[in-house]
Each structure stands twice: as structure tokens, then as C-alpha cells.
Amino acid sequence: xxxxxxxxxxxxxxxxxxxxxxxxxxxxxxxxxxxxxxxxxxxxxxxxxxxxxxxxxxxxxxxxxxxxxxxxxxxxxxxxxxxxxxxxxxxxxxxxxxxxxxxxxxxxxxxxxxxxxxxxxxxxxxxxxxxxxxxxxxxxxxxxxxxxxxxxxxxxxxxxxxxxxxxxxxxxxxxxxxxxxxxxxxxxxxxxxxxxxxxxxxxxxxxxxxxxxxxxxxxxxxxxxxxxxxxxxxxxxxx
Amino acid sequence: xxxxxxxxxxxxxxxxxxxxxxxxxxxxxxxxxxxxxxxxxxxxxxxxxxxxxxxxxxxxxxxxxxxxxxxxxxxxxxxxxxxxxxxxxxxxxxxxxxxxxxxxxxxxxxxxxxxxxxxxxxxxxxxxxxxxxxxxxxxxxxxxxxxxxxxxxxxxxxxxxxxxxxxxxxxxxxxxxxxxxxxxxxxxxxxxxxxxxxxxxxxxxxxxxxxxxxxxxxxxxxxxxxxxxxxxxxxxxxx
DNA sequence: CCCTTTGAGTTGTACTGTACAACTTATATG
DNA sequence: CATATAAGTTGTACAGTACAACTCAAAGGG
Numbered sequence: 001x002x003x004x005x006x007x008x009x010x011x012x013x014x015x016x017x018x019x020x021x022x023x024x025x026x027x028x029x030x031x032x033x034x035x036x037x038x039x040x041x042x043x044x045x046x047x048x049x050x051x052x053x054x055x056x057x058x059x060x061x062x063x064x065x066x067x068x069x070x071x072x073x074x075x076x077x078x079x080x081x082x083x084x085x086x087x088x089x090x091x092x093x094x095x096x097x098x099x100x101x102x103x104x105x106x107x108x109x110x111x112x113x114x115x116x117x118x119x120x121x122x123x124x125x126x127x128x129x130x131x132x133x134x135x136x137x138x139x140x141x142x143x144x145x146x147x148x149x150x151x152x153x154x155x156x157x158x159x160x161x162x163x164x165x166x167x168x169x170x171x172x173x174x175x176x177x178x179x180x181x182x183x184x185x186x187x188x189x190x191x192x193x194x195x196x197x198x199x200x201x202x203x204x205x206x207x208x209x210x211x212x213x214x215x216x217x218x219x220x221x222x223x224x225x226x227x228x229x230x231x232x233x234x235x236x237x238x239x
Numbered sequence: 240x241x242x243x244x245x246x247x248x249x250x251x252x253x254x255x256x257x258x259x260x261x262x263x264x265x266x267x268x269x270x271x272x273x274x275x276x277x278x279x280x281x282x283x284x285x286x287x288x289x290x291x292x293x294x295x296x297x298x299x300x301x302x303x304x305x306x307x308x309x310x311x312x313x314x315x316x317x318x319x320x321x322x323x324x325x326x327x328x329x330x331x332x333x334x335x336x337x338x339x340x341x342x343x344x345x346x347x348x349x350x351x352x353x354x355x356x357x358x359x360x361x362x363x364x365x366x367x368x369x370x371x372x373x374x375x376x377x378x379x380x381x382x383x384x385x386x387x388x389x390x391x392x393x394x395x396x397x398x399x400x401x402x403x404x405x406x407x408x409x410x411x412x413x414x415x416x417x418x419x420x421x422x423x424x425x426x427x428x429x430x431x432x433x434x435x436x437x438x439x440x441x442x443x444x445x446x447x448x449x450x451x452x453x454x455x456x457x458x459x460x461x462x463x464x465x466x467x468x469x470x471x472x473x474x475x476x477x478x
Numbered sequence: 479c480c481c482t483t484t485g486a487g488t489t490g491t492a493c494t495g496t497a498c499a500a501c502t503t504a505t506a507t508g
Numbered sequence: 509c510a511t512a513t514a515a516g517t518t519g520t521a522c523a524g525t526a527c528a529a530c531t532c533a534a535a536g537g538g
Binding site for chain 3: 189191192195196199210211212213214215216232
């Protein structure tokens with residue numbers, strides 16, 4: 001990369017733009033929703049007034065790391081401090097941003113339904129059902145990122161406890177099952193579902209919860225708020 | 240690129256350094272190995288003479304995209320043009336590179352055992368068994384990246400056809416099983432393994448292959464060279 | 479040329495987890 | 509108190525793995 005005499009310095013390379021975007025999911029009214037923000041209309045901004053995923057440039061003075069940057073953007077938009085946050089992937093090429101070669105680090109977050117949807121911010125921020133959001137023409141390559149996020153979420157829901165992060169605690173098993181079904185888009189068997197959740201031993205009981213109708217249900221909390229539980233897959237080992 | 244009135248331009252942000260690193264796996268002598276390169280000792284280079292993952296700066300003039308950049312680096316180091324190549328994740332913070340705030344996009348590649356290990360390049364390039372490589376003190380945060388890659392590979396091997404990309408075609412089912420066992424570090428049941436591979440229908444027969452001893456075995460090729468097959472997981476749907 | 483060795487490939491039983499469906503139990507409401 | 513509603517359980521069928529014994533084909537030695 002360098003020859004003995006002519007020292008080739010890092011600064012000799014033209015540096016791409018670096019951004020972080022966050023796909024923030026929640027479940028509202030039995031629908032998987034994603035948070036979109038409206039691009040500013042100021043002069044010089046690309047994709048003015050277009051809907052986009054929340055995100056923006058890494059600030060090398062404020063952000064200690066990419067993760068910290070993602071957390072900051074999430075906190076700014078939702079006020080949520082410690083959600084489930086996972087890296088989704090990165091996208092970078094010469095043309096995705098008209099301002100130059102740019103790369104974005106995408107994260108995805110799962111949060112319980114936000115209490116109050118701030119009405120004043122409704123013109124610049126909106127919770128949109130996923131399938132509907134995916135059909136809008138979003139800024140940059142955000143349609144690709146959103147699709148990937150939805151795909152990844154659906155895929156992981158098949159064998160992890162991710163949906164538990166979409167519910168406020170304590171939640172009941174039927175509530176949790178409904179979230180699984182909403183995300184997956186298909187019904188699940190009740191008894192198999194319950195067995196799987198309880199056998200995995202990632203929930204702890206948190207007292208009975210009474211609903212509007214019918215029998216009261218056991219409420220549960222996550223034992224570990226930090227990470228998702230992976231349910232047993234195949235190639236079982238004898239260990 | 241910007242108009243006179245604009246308050247806040249993209250170029251107002253100090254741009255981080257952007258690199259791409261590739262974790263290249265293969266199987267040699269019944270061991271999972273990874274390719275390491277030696278850092279240059281020239282003046283000004285960080286981590287001189289340290290072993291590192293192959294990678295380097297994105298060249299905005301040559302690389303159309305991050306993936307193209309990863310492919311270029313892989314081609315440069317191995318000559319392999321169309322391997323299995325998947326994004327692993329990205330790492331970025333203020334301190335990982337002494338030259339400044341930097342972020343790297345890491346990829347991982349699977350290639351069949353390279354024919355001839357170029358002896359002339361042996362001082363700057365080396366295939367190292369994974370567990371051994373993980374114990375070396377690598378440059379930057381490459382120990383973290385390598386660990387993540389190994390973990391991801393092991394995890395995906397449990398439910399995908401990834402090991403097939405580590406073998407030259409045609410390969411036999413016993414050979415494939417051995418690769419699975421090498422990567423996973425535990426023996427697998429022969430009959431369950433065979434049933435799973437054949438039921439997935441991702442292989443096509445390619446004539447008998449005779450080994451050194453014993454009965455000849457059926458050779459197989461991948462139907463699709465592009466993507467891995469995911470074996471059935473749980474929450475089976477009735478569709 | 480047979481017989482043994484080696485590895486490929488098959489068969490069969492036990493066990494575990496899901497699929498499907500009927501059932502019991504607990505709470506709110508008229 | 510009867511009924512509706514939802515929580516939670518039980519039981520049978522089926523599919524996939526675990527474990528282990530078996531058959532089959534090719535190479536090599538006496």
C-alpha cells in the first residue's frame with residue numbers, strides 16, 4: 001500500500017460521506033409500524049420533503065462510535081434510551097447520495113408502542129405501517145434498507161424472542177403470540193407456542209394481568225433485557 | 240454542489256476514514272483457516288509488521304460500491320473471482336485507527352482450498368488455522384472482527400449450506416459432512432445429515448467420484464452458486 | 479482369485495417437537 | 509346464575525433427529 005520513499009497517507013484518499021440510519025419498529029393497533037421522518041426542504045438538501053428513515057451524518061466530535069451515533073439518533077426521535085438495537089448492514093456506493101460517494105451504517109431497533117404520539121411533530125415524523133411504508137418512494141436507497149430490515153426481522157422472529165422487545169412489560173403469552181403473528185403474517189399454534197416460550201426459560205412471571213374480557217393471564221418480563229433468546233435450531237448436539 | 244444560502248452542508252462534517260476488510264475462510268488439512276496479511280513497515284503506517292485481515296481504504300475513484308471494493312480486495316489477495324461473499328458488519332469509532340475516526344465495512348468470504356499457495360508471497364500473506372489466528376494480536380480491532388466472523392460462520396453452518404462453498408466441485412456427501420464437522424467442531428449423524436442435504440434439493444449429481452480407499456461416492460455440484468440454502472427451521476407453516 | 483479392509487450408503491427403533499383439534503378453567507357481563 | 513370470552517391444557521398424528529446396526533461397493537494383500 002505504500003512505497004519506501006513516497007509515504008502514502010490516509011489523508012491522500014478522498015473520504016466518502018458517512019451516515020447512520022435507524023429502522024425503528026414498533027407494533028401499533030395490531031400492525032408492524034416503522035418510524036419515518038420528512039427530509040428538510042432547505043436549499044441544497046437532497047430529496048427535499050421526501051420521507052426517509054431517521055438518520056444522518058456521523059459527528060466525529062460527538063459520537064464515540066457508530067453504535068453511540070445510532071443510539072443518539074434513536075433517542076432524539078423517540079426518547080427511548082435502551083431499546084433493542086442491532087446492526088442491520090451497510091450500504092455504500094458512488095451514487096446513492098448526490099453529494100458524493102457515501103456509505104451508511106444501518107441499524108434496526110425494536111421499541112414498545114410509544115405512549116403519546118407527539119402531535120406537534122407529526123408533520124416531520126410519522127409512524128407508518130410497514131407494508132405501506134415500503135410502498136412509498138423514500139429518500140436515498142432507504143426502500144432497500146427498509147426491505148432488508150423487514151426481511152431480517154421476519155426471518156429472526158422465526159427462531160428468536162425478538163417480538164418480546166416490541167411489547168411493554170409485563171405482557172402475557174397471548175399478547176406475545178399476537179405480536180409474533182402480526183410480524184409473521186400467519187397464525188401460530190397456541191400450545192406449541194406456549195411450550196416453546198416457556199421451555200426457553202427467558203421469561204419470568206410478573207403477576208396476573210386481567211384483560212377486558214375473559215380469564216386473567218399470567219404476566220411476564222424478560223429475564224435479560226440486553227439480548228434476544230435464540231430458540232433451538234437443528235443439528236442438535238448431544239451435549 | 241452547494242448554494243450560497245445553505246446553512247449546513249455535508250462537507251461541514253469532518254469525514255471519517257472508510258475502509259473495507261475481508262475475512263477469507265477456507266478449509267485446509269481438515270482445519271478451518273483464515274487469510275492474514277502482514278502490515279507494511281513503512282513510516283507512518285499504523286501497526287507496522289502486525290498481522291491483519293486483508294483490506295484497506297475505499298477508493299472512491301475505483302470502487303463503485305462497498306461490495307465491489309470487497310471483491311477487488313479478495314481478487315487481489317486470492318485470485319478468486321466469484322466466491323461466496325457476504326457482509327459481516329461494520330465497526331467504527333474514534334480510536335480504532337490512530338490516524339483518526341474510522342469505520343470499516345467487514346465482509347466474509349468462503350473459498351475452496353486454493354491450489355497453490357504462492358510461496359513468494361508467504362512473508363506478507365499466510366493461511367492460518369482459525370483458532371490460532373484468533374490468538375494472535377492482530378492489527379486494529381481485527382481480533383473482534385475475526386471472532387465475530389467465526390461465530391457467525393459457526394452459527395450459520397447450523398442451518399445453512401455454507402460449507403458447500405468451502406469445497407471444490409464436485410464434492411461428495413462424506414466430504415461435505417467432514418467440512419461441517421470441522422467448522423462445528425463436533426461429529427454429526429450420517430443418516431440425518433444425508434437426509435437433510437438431499438431433501439433440501441440444493442445439490443445436483445455430478446457423476447461418481449472414486450476415493451483412495453473404499454466404495455466410490457456420488458459427486459455433487461451446487462444448483463445455485465450465488466446463494467446459500469437455508470434448511471427448514473422451526474415454526475413450520477402449513478404452506 | 480478370494481478374503482479382508484475401508485468407506486459409502488441404508489435401515490430401523492427411540493425420542494422430541496410441531497400440527498391440529500378438542501377440551502377444561504377462569505373472569506366479566508347481562 | 510347463565511353465557512360469552514379468552515386463558516390454558518390435553519391428546520393424537522406426524523416429521524425430523526439420535527443412535528446404532530446393517531448392507532453394499534471398491535481397493536489391496538496373500
